[in-house]
Amino acid sequence: MFSSKQLVRLFVTSPSTWNTSKNQLAKLRKKTGYTFANCKKALDMHNHDLEKAEKWLHAEAQARGWAKATNLGGRKATEGLVAVLVNKNHGAMVELNCETDFVARNSAFQSLIQTIAKSCISLVPQVCTNGNLLKKEVLEGGRLGSIPGPDGKSLADHVALQIGVLGENMILKRALLVSANENILLSGYSHPAPQQQSEIWLGKYGALVAYNTKDKQPLSESNSDFGKKLCQHVIGMKPKSVGNPETDKPQENADDETVLIYQDYLLDPETKVKDVLDETNVEVLDFARFECGESDVDDAEETAARAQA
Structure with a gap:
C-alpha cells in the first residue's frame, strides 16, 4: 500500500x-x-x-x-550602432551605444535599435511641426528615452531591460527626426552596409540626405538611387554644409574642403559634387551624418544647429 x-x-x-x-x-x-x-x-x-x-x-x-x-551607468560606452530608417517622406536616424563591439553585433542589441528607430519615425508627425518644407528635430536624454515603444513601455525601459540581459552599459545617445513635403525625397544609408538588407540600415556610420530636382519636377527611380550615393559621399567625405556657389568659395587644398558642392565626388574623385548635381539636375537641400561614438563637441553642436535651421 x-x-x-x-x-x-x-x-x-x-x-x-x-x-x-x-x-x-x-x-x-x-x-x-x-x-x-x-x-x-x-x-x-x-x-x-x-x-x-x-x-x-x-x-x-x-x-x-x-x-x-x-x-x-559610469562605464564608458562608445561602441554600438547607428540606425537609419526612411519611410516615404519621413526619416529617422538614431545612435545607441554599448561598451563592446561584441554586444553591438548581438542580435538582441540590433533588434533593440531597430525598435528604437521604428518608434522614433512613428513620432515624426507629432514632433516635426514647424512650417518649413523640410522639418527636423533632434532628440536626446529624457525626451528621447520617454518615447513609447510598440508595447507602450518607454524606450528607456527597453534599453534598461537589455542592459540586464546583455550585462553592458548602454546609452541611447540621440535621434534625428525629419519630415519633408511631397516634392522632396529623403534617402538613408549606413556603413558598413548590413549583409542582409532590411528597411532599416544598421552600421557604424549613418547619413540622411534631403534633395529634389532643380526644376521641381517629379523625382524618378534613378534619383532615388542617386540619393543613396549622396549618402555614401556624406559618410565618407564628412562635409559640414551644403554650400552656396554665390556666397561660398572653394578651399585651395581640396583635402581641406568641407563644403559639399566643392568636394571631390567620392565615387568619381576627378569630378566635383557640384558638377554631378548639375548633370543629374538634383539639388541637395540638407543632410545629416552620425558617427557612432563620436565625442567631438563641435559635431554635436553642428547636428543640433542644422536640425533647427
Missing part, C-alpha cells in the same frame, strides 16, 4: 505531468530568451501558467535591468 505522501509524490512526478512541464519550459524559454532556471522558477511560482510566468519574467528582468543600469 502507498501512503498518501507517496501517492502525491507519484502523481507530481508522473511521466505525463513531467512531459507537460518540459513542454511549457521549452515554450517559455523560446519565447522569452531567459535562462531555463529562471523560466522554471517562473512556472513553479505561477502553477505552470505560461502567461503569468511570462509577465513575471519580464517584470523581474525589467527591475534587474534598471538596477544593473544604475550600477553600470
Whole structure:
C-alpha cells in the first residue's frame, strides 16, 4: 500500500505531468530568451501558467535591468550602432551605444535599435511641426528615452531591460527626426552596409540626405538611387554644409574642403559634387551624418544647429 505522501509524490512526478512541464519550459524559454532556471522558477511560482510566468519574467528582468543600469551607468560606452530608417517622406536616424563591439553585433542589441528607430519615425508627425518644407528635430536624454515603444513601455525601459540581459552599459545617445513635403525625397544609408538588407540600415556610420530636382519636377527611380550615393559621399567625405556657389568659395587644398558642392565626388574623385548635381539636375537641400561614438563637441553642436535651421 502507498501512503498518501507517496501517492502525491507519484502523481507530481508522473511521466505525463513531467512531459507537460518540459513542454511549457521549452515554450517559455523560446519565447522569452531567459535562462531555463529562471523560466522554471517562473512556472513553479505561477502553477505552470505560461502567461503569468511570462509577465513575471519580464517584470523581474525589467527591475534587474534598471538596477544593473544604475550600477553600470559610469562605464564608458562608445561602441554600438547607428540606425537609419526612411519611410516615404519621413526619416529617422538614431545612435545607441554599448561598451563592446561584441554586444553591438548581438542580435538582441540590433533588434533593440531597430525598435528604437521604428518608434522614433512613428513620432515624426507629432514632433516635426514647424512650417518649413523640410522639418527636423533632434532628440536626446529624457525626451528621447520617454518615447513609447510598440508595447507602450518607454524606450528607456527597453534599453534598461537589455542592459540586464546583455550585462553592458548602454546609452541611447540621440535621434534625428525629419519630415519633408511631397516634392522632396529623403534617402538613408549606413556603413558598413548590413549583409542582409532590411528597411532599416544598421552600421557604424549613418547619413540622411534631403534633395529634389532643380526644376521641381517629379523625382524618378534613378534619383532615388542617386540619393543613396549622396549618402555614401556624406559618410565618407564628412562635409559640414551644403554650400552656396554665390556666397561660398572653394578651399585651395581640396583635402581641406568641407563644403559639399566643392568636394571631390567620392565615387568619381576627378569630378566635383557640384558638377554631378548639375548633370543629374538634383539639388541637395540638407543632410545629416552620425558617427557612432563620436565625442567631438563641435559635431554635436553642428547636428543640433542644422536640425533647427
